[in-house]
Amino acid sequence: MVDKVFITGASGFIAQHIVKLLVSKGYFVIGTVRSKDKGEKLKANLNSPNFKYEIVPDIINEGAFDDALKSNADIKYILHTASPFTYDTSDPEKDLIIPAIRGTENILNSIYKYQPNAEKVVITSSDAAIYSATDEQNSSLSFDETSWNNISYEDAVKEPIAAYYGAKAFAEKLSWKFLNEKKPNFKLVTVNPVYVFGPQAFLNEVKPTLNVSNELINNLIKIGPNGHFDNDKGGFIDVRDVAKAHLYALEKDELIGKRLFMTNGHFSVQMMLDIISSNFPELKSKIPVGTPGSGPKDITTLASVSNAKTRELLKFDFIPLDKIVVDTIAQVFEAKAKL
Template sequence: MSPTSVFVSGANGFVAQHVIKLLLAKGYAVVGSVRSATKGDELKELVKSDKFSYEIISELGDKPGFDAALKKHPEVTGFMHIASPVGFTATDIEKELIRPAVDGTVNALKAITEYAPQINKVVITGSVVSVFGFGPHFDGNKVYTEDDWNPITYEESLSNPMFGYFVSKKFAELAALEFIEKEKPNFDTSFVIPCYVFGPQAYGVKNKKKLNLSNEIINTVVKLGKDDKIESFGSVFVDVRDVARAHLVAFENKRAVPKRLLLISEKFSLDSIAHIINEKFPDSSVPKGDISKDVELEKSIQKFDNSKTKEILGFDFIPLEKTVEDTVTQVL
């Protein structure tokens, strides 16, 4: 009997690479989808495993791409849908952000249902932006849990790319739930919902000048000089290695069906990141970081309770100190 094979969409992404690394380490074979042969070959070179192969799906909304990829791989019994558009510069919000996220998710589920009936487990990667309230919907007294939904409407989302991104994640998740409710497919589904994802790259850093969107927050602090001002900004984070582990739990553990796993380790601020860098790397040029400012800043950060998720996961999240140290070590 051949080992279980897992299809991972958006395979060259920051989170997906960690998921692939973990899957391979646990003996799974992996088929990843990438947008071009160049990206596929680059990833193959990084992964260095004969258990990894790739298929090209040039656009998320490309259903024939998913169809063809799954038809070619009857050995695949699991599917992790990690690909989704990220960006805050869209000019056509619906076309560039919302439709690709929603259509990409539904197309993947349709392709599985039609051409891969052997797949029995699907894990969909969402985002905390589908849970939290932001901007006019921010509520400093509310404690957000796995059961909450961001109240931003479709109409509001078209007003700016930030809201457009938030809604793209929310409606992609809702579209998946609607598909499951209506089609009653023969696969189980779990959702992994991370917040800002920090941490080292799975296979080293090629371009240290520009990291992925979340890690660029740490990189911005790394690049500051002693006399530079630290912007007052904070939110919640989770380590990418914990996100990868959570995908494996969602895939392997029946208790994760049909749950939303809310992945949040703790709060952070740019000052707390700078403070940790100074402690761990005393020769750095980063400003000291005034963590006394965090008390006031925390009023603008959402409160959360993800105890239900933690119980299912069965592991402790990596703390900010360790995440920052490991990320900066790799960048430096």
């Protein structure tokens, strides 16, 4: 019998990679999407009899996942990836915090009621649940898989970045609390990635403007040689490694009860610019110069992080920054060539 996996937010950037990987490994995947159009596009891209979708228009509605879970028997694994990621909001509580909390509450309650025999639940959390946006930028601090962002709700609602970080922390804490209080049959794993970069799961998902993280890379080839860019910095990880971590969370019992801190080091946008310049010489006159070579100094202001426990559990090498940037830019050009 083929194992069934239920995944929320199946049309998202990370989720599409997870779904693609699961289908390739022989799982039957049921994905929730917000609309028929999104579901049909994903179904066409996968082109597999081992995928179906359920429409869940709004994850914040009470019982949002009830019908989808009631109508699909014997689901073994559930992955919850659906949660907003944007800093472009004038109402961060409404657009970020409430959906993250209620979406997590709703999926856990629905599993408890309608899929009591589910074996594992994997929550796509974030490094934002490990530290606050302010603490991440403090070089005197250090963090690992045991660390928590303890931002207050009052502080989180003040502005979008704090709201995103708070939303992920509140939602993940809720999931562990649910496990301790309800004591369901399922086991829990969380995946906590930093900035997630890398190519889209499908070429037709490459748009003029990419998702929030990848647009840091894509923007560099759009703004011209005199264009201004913010030299953002933080942790980086490839989306393909994040997808693989979700698969391992389902398949490897030694990951039960763990938080997988997915990072492969620190980046600055200048580092990405330098990688583009050295790997795509034809773009040198078309992109900004910035301050070449300043990357190692740029990231000295960031907090120290260790994910040694995660690496030991996963036992695979993470994709380096240069390959992430090159693969992402190469896919953008491939998509343009097909227009």
